[in-house]
Amino acid sequence: MVKDKVTKCYQFERMGFINANDEIRDCWYLLIDSDQVLKDWLELNAYKVLDIWNEIKESPAYQAGHCRTEAGNAFKVLLILRAEREAKRNISFVEGINYIEELTSKTVINLYHKFGEVCVNRNGGCRHRILGEGEQLFELVRKDELVFPQSKQLKVNVSQWDGGTHWYVTINGEIYKKFDTEGEAQRLKKKLKLKKGIADD
Numbered sequence: 001m002v003k004d005k006v007t008k009c010y011q012f013e014r015m016g017f018i019n020a021n022d023e024i025r026d027c028w029y030l031l032i033d034s035d036q037v038l039k040d041w042l043e044l045n046a047y048k049v050l051d052i053w054n055e056i057k058e059s060p061a062y063q064a065g066h067c068r069t070e071a072g073n074a075f076k077v078l079l080i081l082r083a084e085r086e087a088k089r090n091i092s093f094v095e096g097i098n099y100i101e102e103l104t105s106k107t108v109i110n111l112y113h114k115f116g117e118v119c120v121n122r123n124g125g126c127r128h129r130i131l132g133e134g135e136q137l138f139e140l141v142r143k144d145e146l147v148f149p150q151s152k153q154l155k156v157n158v159s160q161w162d163g164g165t166h167w168y169v170t171i172n173g174e175i176y177k178k179f180d181t182e183g184e185a186q187r188l189k190k191k192l193k194l195k196k197g198i199a200d201d
Contacts, residue, residue, distance in 0.1 A: 010037065010146050013119065014139040015131065026138055028149050029119035031129065032112055040146050042105060045124060049100045053093070066161060068175050071123050073161070075100050122148045156192050158185040 011033075016026030032038050055072035056079065067073045082099060083091050091099070104124035111118035111126060120126040131137065141149050157170045160182070167185035169176045171192070179185040 008036070008040070008144060008146075010040075010143050012141045012143065012149050013129075013137055014141075014149070015119070015135060015137055017134045017136060024138070026151070027121050027125075028151065029121050029127070030146070030148065031117060031119055032108065033117040038109070038112055041108070041120060044146055045104055046101065048124070049097060049104060052100055053096050056096070066164070070170065075103070078103065156189050158182065158189050 011031040013029050013031055014026050015029060016024060018024055030037070030041060032041055052069075052072050052075050055067045055069065056076045059066040059072070059076065067076055079091055079096060079099065083089070108118055108120050108124070108126045111128065115128060117129055118126050119129050143149075154171050156176075158167060159170060160167050165180075167179045167182045169179070169185050169188050169192070176192075177185075177188060179188070
């Protein structure tokens with residue numbers, strides 16, 4: 001007797017709003033509406049937490065910024081603040097992983113248990129599924145794999161870390177290129193924006 005193959009189905013929803021300049025501000029969210037989907041997302045998130053920790057450890061100690069991603073920079077600042085608050089010189093691997101995991105998953109779990117569903121984006125940001133005033137559901141996609149759809153519009157930004165000397169061009173939060181001057185970074189941003197699908201922040 002052959003058992004039927006059970007296929008998982010993950011639902012992704014692209015939610016957001018249209019601003020005063022008729023620009024779409026949106027994000028893809030995974031709908032977590034079952035214990036199995038929550039378990040699968042927690043497993044995926046565990047790998048992401050490890051990537052963030054490795055990214056933080058590869059960057060200069062006790063200096064905000066200098067990570068590959070905006071998420072890495074944000075968690076690095078939180079870890080530095082925690083170390084200062086606890087008067088620690090270093091945070092161990094286990095402490096760091098546990099802290100990042102708690103920050104990224106605790107709210108998701110709490111909302112799921114409270115409402116029976118929660119929407120979570122690729123960075124671990126979460127929200128209730130109810131749309132706020134002016135928000136829309138732009139698109140809904142069901143997939144067999146837990147892989148977030150790609151945004152149709154890329155967002156290009158220029159930034160500099162506090163106290164930093166370099167300027168960074170980021171695309172959708174990932175560092176694309178580093179420059180010594182803001183002018184060089186702005187010129188690349190302008191060039192990239194001329195290509196189809198590149199939007200302002």
